[in-house]
Amino acid sequence: MTPDASTAPSYDLWAPQVRANPFPLYQYLREKDPVARVMDPHRQMPFWLLTRYRDVVETAKDPRLTNDVEKLPEELRKKFRGGGAQTLNRHLLVMDPPDHTRVRSLATQAFTPRRVEALRPRITALCAELLESMKARGSADFVEAFAFPLPITVISELLGVPLEDRAQFRTWIEVFFTPPAQGGMERIRESLDRLLAYLEGFIELRRRQPQEDLVTALLAVEEQGDRLSTRELLSMIYLLLVAGHETTVHVLSNGTLELLRHPDQLQLLREDPSLIPSAVEELLRFCGPVELTMGRFALEDFELCGQPIKAHDVVRMNILAANHDAEQFPDPERLDVKRSPNKHLAFGQGIHFCLGSNLAKLEATLAFEVIIERLPHLRLAVPPEQLQWRSSAQVRGLMRLPLSFEAP
Numbered sequence: 001m002t003p004d005a006s007t008a009p010s011y012d013l014w015a016p017q018v019r020a021n022p023f024p025l026y027q028y029l030r031e032k033d034p035v036a037r038v039m040d041p042h043r044q045m046p047f048w049l050l051t052r053y054r055d056v057v058e059t060a061k062d063p064r065l066t067n068d069v070e071k072l073p074e075e076l077r078k079k080f081r082g083g084g085a086q087t088l089n090r091h092l093l094v095m096d097p098p099d100h101t102r103v104r105s106l107a108t109q110a111f112t113p114r115r116v117e118a119l120r121p122r123i124t125a126l127c128a129e130l131l132e133s134m135k136a137r138g139s140a141d142f143v144e145a146f147a148f149p150l151p152i153t154v155i156s157e158l159l160g161v162p163l164e165d166r167a168q169f170r171t172w173i174e175v176f177f178t179p180p181a182q183g184g185m186e187r188i189r190e191s192l193d194r195l196l197a198y199l200e201g202f203i204e205l206r207r208r209q210p211q212e213d214l215v216t217a218l219l220a221v222e223e224q225g226d227r228l229s230t231r232e233l234l235s236m237i238y239l240l241l242v243a244g245h246e247t248t249v250h251v252l253s254n255g256t257l258e259l260l261r262h263p264d265q266l267q268l269l270r271e272d273p274s275l276i277p278s279a280v281e282e283l284l285r286f287c288g289p290v291e292l293t294m295g296r297f298a299l300e301d302f303e304l305c306g307q308p309i310k311a312h313d314v315v316r317m318n319i320l321a322a323n324h325d326a327e328q329f330p331d332p333e334r335l336d337v338k339r340s341p342n343k344h345l346a347f348g349q350g351i352h353f354c355l356g357s358n359l360a361k362l363e364a365t366l367a368f369e370v371i372i373e374r375l376p377h378l379r380l381a382v383p384p385e386q387l388q389w390r391s392s393a394q395v396r397g398l399m400r401l402p403l404s405f406e407a408p
């Protein structure tokens with residue numbers, strides 16, 4: 001049966017107890033209701049939720065689903081477009097081939113492994129700097145003192161945002177990640193408009209004064225025959241900011257929490273830091289930040305993993321649930337920093353596979369290296385049951401992670 005707003009939501013992914021521990025619900029869904037009907041309380045729209053590993057892998061490649069809202073009838077489009085700066089809304093995650101193929105290939109030409117690798121010394125220095133100032137305080141909120149500033153600084157450097165604009169730039173970005181109660185849609189819209197105006201000016205500046213940065217590189221590919229429109233370029237920068245920031249914040253803080261909850265695994269890393277890249281993969285699997293993918297829309301009526309669905313129905317894949325599927329991962333609820341093979345889905349699947357996965361892994365590896373090397377007395381500064389999780393079911397993360405660094 002196709003879900004509609006009148007059929008009651010069966011599962012509340014947003015309930016505080018589910019945010020704190022979604023795994024029992026996900027186990028139930030994988031076993032009993034693998035294509036579940038869920039109500040999105042923010043949009044008051046139902047969607048189909050996939051939780052099994054193999055269903056997610058298959059569905060991510062299904063051409064009967066589209067990411068492109070423009071292909072929906074007008075009355076549905078309005079619901080999904082949201083308000084604010086439409087100019088920033090034409091990005092990879094809402095495109096299908098052939099546009100997606102063209103823009104992704106241009107982005108890949110600019111966002112090369114060499115450009116990411118070139119950031120290594122700067123990220124290493126930043127990690128050390130943030131860590132020392134946090135450590136000097138004896139205790140700190142890790143989210144605010146380390147996990148938040150690291151990715152925003154790295155992305156600003158990658159894009160080439162001038163040093164003097166960084167503080168202002170950060171305040172606009174921060175608003176997107178502020179819980180609604182503290183900000184509201186109005187503030188988000190205002191920040192989007194300011195960010196858009198800033199990016200327009202910044203692009204013009206880089207056209208006149210090219211530098212060794214990603215925006216200059218994106219402009220260079222744009223100028224080879226007008227293949228990337230200005231709207232696509234602005235949207236690309238916006239996507240890099242949004243997709244690359246919050247996700248990285250929460251892999252650092254969720255990962256640190258899980259290492260503290262599994263002292264045997266933390267000890268293994270202290271004894272052999274060469275295990276850190278493998279630990280990063282396992283933390284991405286175990287507590288990776290992206291829980292729900294973007295919505296995909298059915299282009300026609302068809303049977304999705306055994307469930308008949310209707311044209312225009314929304315489908316979302318639950319990456320975290322799939323990453324805990326015992327069919328794919330033996331003993332999935334065990335954190336095992338040596339796990340191999342570990343074909344997790346934390347960066348998605350198919351054509352929308354994360355463009356920034358190498359950068360994210362580099363940041364996480366360098367961050368965990370300094371944390372493990374320089375914080376021998378690292379521990380939680382509050383009882384675990386006092387930790388508060390954000391209300392979003394799309395990106396799972398802590399509001400704060402109070403840590404202490406001094407010997408007990």
Ligand code: HEM
Pocket residue numbers: 092093094104155239240241243244245247248251288289290292293294295319345346347348349351352353354355356357359360361
């Ligand atoms: C797409 C995860 C960091 C840029 C995605 C998707 C996931 C993901 C799951 C696919 C979403 C979907 O299919 O609906 C992550 C995680 C990160 C991370 C877990 C950190 C641990 C980054 C960074 C950047 C980035 C650092 C860039 C600076 C992108 C872009 C896309 C994307 C541009 C869209 C790709 C496309 O549609 O072709 N990411 N991401 N991500 N990510 Fe990441």
